[in-house]
Amino acid sequence: MDTIASIFSFITTxxxxxxxxxxxxxxxxxxxxxxxxxxxxxxxxxxxxxICLIPLFVKQIKATRAMQTLQPEMxxxxxxxKNDKQRxxxxxxxxxxxTGTNPLxxxxxxxxxxxxxxxxxxxxNSIASNDTIGVINTRLLESAQKAHIFGAPLAAKFxxxxxxVQALGSSITDVRVVTAIMIVLMSFSQFYTQRQLMTKNVDTxxxxxxxxxxxxxxxxxxxxxxxxxxxxxxxxLVYWLTTNVWTMGQQMYVIHNNPTPGSKAQASxxxxxxxxxxxxxxxxxxxxxxxxxxxVAKGRxxxxxxxxxxxxxxxxxxxxxxxxxxxxxxxxxVVETEDGTPATGGAVPKRQQPKRxxxxxxxxxxxxxxxxxxxxxxxxxxxxxxxxxxxxxxxPKPAGGKSASGGTRSKAQSGQRKGPQRPKSxxxx
Numbered sequence: 156m157d158t159i160a161s162i163f164s165f166i167t168t169x170x171x172x173x174x175x176x177x178x179x180x181x182x183x184x185x186x187x188x189x190x191x192x193x194x195x196x197x198x199x200x201x202x203x204x205x206i207c208l209i210p211l212f213v214k215q216i217k218a219t220r221a222m223q224t225l226q227p228e229m230x231x232x233x234x235x236x237k238n239d240k241q242r243x244x245x246x247x248x249x250x251x252x253x254t255g256t257n258p259l260x261x262x263x264x265x266x267x268x269x270x271x272x273x274x275x276x277x278x279x280n281s282i283a284s285n286d287t288i289g290v291i292n293t294r295l296l297e298s299a300q301k302a303h304i305f306g307a308p309l310a311a312k313f314x315x316x317x318x319x320v321q322a323l324g325s326s327i328t329d330v331r332v333v334t335a336i337m338i339v340l341m342s343f344s345q346f347y348t349q350r351q352l353m354t355k356n357v358d359t360x361x362x363x364x365x366x367x368x369x370x371x372x373x374x375x376x377x378x379x380x381x382x383x384x385x386x387x388x389x390x391x392l393v394y395w396l397t398t399n400v401w402t403m404g405q406q407m408y409v410i411h412n413n414p415t416p417g418s419k420a421q422a423s424x425x426x427x428x429x430x431x432x433x434x435x436x437x438x439x440x441x442x443x444x445x446x447x448x449x450x451v452a453k454g455r456x457x458x459x460x461x462x463x464x465x466x467x468x469x470x471x472x473x474x475x476x477x478x479x480x481x482x483x484x485x486x487x488x489v490v491e492t493e494d495g496t497p498a499t500g501g502a503v504p505k506r507q508q509p510k511r512x513x514x515x516x517x518x519x520x521x522x523x524x525x526x527x528x529x530x531x532x533x534x535x536x537x538x539x540x541x542x543x544x545x546x547x548x549x550x551p552k553p554a555g556g557k558s559a560s561g562g563t564r565s566k567a568q569s570g571q572r573k574g575p576q577r578p579k580s581x582x583x584x
């Protein structure tokens with residue numbers, strides 16, 4: 156860890172200068188040698204760095220969602236070129252270029268924060284070694300060594316021996332209790348941040364390997380923090396615990412106000428948005444307008460939660476516009492079906508299935524004017540066989556060419572033939 160921290164020693168002077176400036180402010184309030192003055196200086200350093208990293212955090216969110224969208228296409232490429240790794244990587248790079256995504260964008264906040272983290276570690280390690288560093292002179296060095304956070308020196312570690320801890324003016328019990336509690340809180344905050352990302356802000360309709368990776372990281376990161384945390388000074392634990400709490404709060408804000416499409420968080424957000432819009436009959440603020448505008452622009456590609464939101468507005472007599480606004484709709488209510496096609500009438504029509512009847516009901520219905528009786532009582536068309544005269548019905552012929560009724564068939568009747576007749580040849584008479 157000391158070797159890695161020395162690599163970022165070029166930034167130790169700016170980091171130490173920021174800490175000293177905050178210390179001069181808090182020292183005037185709590186006293187220059189107190190743990191509150193030095194501890195709040197480190198916390199203020201974290202807040203300042205994280206505020207500067209907000210644009211990178213926004214890029215991280217966009218990159219993460221873009222990668223979630225591309226997971227099905229990436230899986231197809233991997234299956235198609237599983238025996239050709241070079242072609243697979245070329246197709247991946249082509250996909251990233253066409254969609255404008257960058258896999259490293261999701262790691263930008265961590266990468267950008269790492270130099271400050273290792274620089275602070277280098278500063279605190281120098282304080283523990285009684286060495287001046289950056290703008291921290293001998294007077295400030297003595298003040299920092301006297302500072303204790305809940306009884307633990309600012310530069311003490313969990314793995315320090317009893318002699319080193321006593322030299323810093325504390326006991327090994329206080330140091331290990333304080334560092335153990337901070338390590339547990341640091342690991343728990345990291346686990347909770349990753350868990351709420353997995354359970355609330357992930358599109359559950361698409362099962363991709365990305366979800367399995369996130370689930371694995373949810374358990375790996377807390378273990379890593381617990382292992383490395385025992386080698387961190389108390390001041391670094393304060394830094395890392397503060398940045399984890401900031402990340403957790405920042406993640407909760409994003410999930411609450413700008414959730415991932417298709418996630419449980421989006422379903423909850425659209426329910427709240429529907430109540431506000433129907434109550435005020437308009438969208439308020441640029442955030443709400445941007446969400447409604449994005450939903451309208453999707454058209455038939457809306458997910459179930461977004462389709463339910465649009466249908467709810469239609470039933471309330473409102474219509475979402477392309478610019479994100481909502482206006483009253485005087486036209487008939489239009490409701491989208493599951494495939495995204497509109498169905499008027501306020502609800503999706505359902506097919507009515509005929510009721511099944513028992514055998515006794517069918518028999519009784521036939522005997523008392525049921526379906527069969529109704530068919531018999533219906534008027535018969537002229538093409539039915541019953542319309543034919545009795546003489547035309549086939550039957551046994553009696554001798555003498557008389558019909559069964561005793562009459563003689565006429566020549567016209569006897570000359571009739573069923574079906575089309577062949578015309579006579581003109582050569583024959």
